[in-house]
Amino acid sequence: MTQVIIEFFSRFTIAPEVIIFIISIMPVTELRGGLIAASLMNVPVVKAFIICYVANILPVPFILLFIKYIFKFLKRFEAFEAFIIRMEEKAMKKSGSIRQKQYVGLLLFSIVPIPGMGAWMGSLIVSLLGMDRRKSFAVIAFGVLICGFIMIILAYLIPGFIGFKDLTAAFFP
Numbered sequence: 234m235t236q237v238i239i240e241f242f243s244r245f246t247i248a249p250e251v252i253i254f255i256i257s258i259m260p261v262t263e264l265r266g267g268l269i270a271a272s273l274m275n276v277p278v279v280k281a282f283i284i285c286y287v288a289n290i291l292p293v294p295f296i297l298l299f300i301k302y303i304f305k306f307l308k309r310f311e312a313f314e315a316f317i318i319r320m321e322e323k324a325m326k327k328s329g330s331i332r333q334k335q336y337v338g339l340l341l342f343s344i345v346p347i348p349g350m351g352a353w354m355g356s357l358i359v360s361l362l363g364m365d366r367r368k369s370f371a372v373i374a375f376g377v378l379i380c381g382f383i384m385i386i387l388a389y390l391i392p393g394f395i396g397f398k399d400l401t402a403a404f405f406p
Contacts (some may be wrong), residue, residue, distance in 0.1 A: 238262070238270065247275040250284055257288035260353040264289035265346045265376055265384050272388040282381055289352050289377050296356035297366040321361060328358045333363070336372045343376020346384055352377050 238256055253276060257267030264285045271281030304321065307313040327349070329340035343355050352373050359369040 238266070238333045249276050250280070253281060253333070254288045256289060259286040261348050263351045263353065264381055265348070265351070268384040268388045269353075270382065278385060278389050286377060286381055287336060290374055291335060292353050292367075293356050293370055293373055296353065297360055297370060300357055307353050324357045324361055326355060328362060330366075331355070331358050332362065336368060339369060339372045343373045344379045344383070346380050346387070351380070383385045 243252075249271070249382060252274070253267040253271045256262045256270050257264050259266070267285035268281055268290060271278075271285065276284075289343070304317045308317050327342075332338070332340055334341070339355055339359065342350055342358070344353075355373050355376070356369070359366070359373075
């Protein structure tokens with residue numbers, strides 16, 4: 234998926250930094266996809282990390298503060314109701330570790346570098362469970378930071394070391 238997004242944006246004259254920012258702010262790809270894209274576009278690691286981290290964390294406070302209200306409003310419209318219900322059900326299915334272990338579970342949920350987990354889904358789960366927003370934001374921000382270091386190893390160090398630049402794209406679409 235990351236490769237498809239890169240190819241789409243490469244048709245336009247857009248700086249690689251803007252592309253990785255857009256990829257990192259999106260709900261499915263988040264920082265994981267942004268760092269893979271940055272690696273594939275040869276963006277320096279420190280610059281890439283800062284851009285991807287900021288982009289991934291940027292929507293979290295808004296999700297924590299407003300998602301319940303947005304969902305409640307959208308449920309009034311038949312066109313959105315089924316989608317919103319599916320999103321809530323999906324989030325609650327993934328909430329097990331967060332329910333059981335609270336903030337430790339949220340931290341682990343934010344760290345795991347696979348699609349469907351991370352800051353967006355973690356923020357949604359926190360909102361639906363009614364957990365403390367400030368503590369949750371700090372935990373999510375720290376989890377994304379750790380995830381970023383894991384992704385730097387996967388996207389920058391390992392592929393460069395073994396000579397396969399597209400290896401990470403194969404495992405993290």
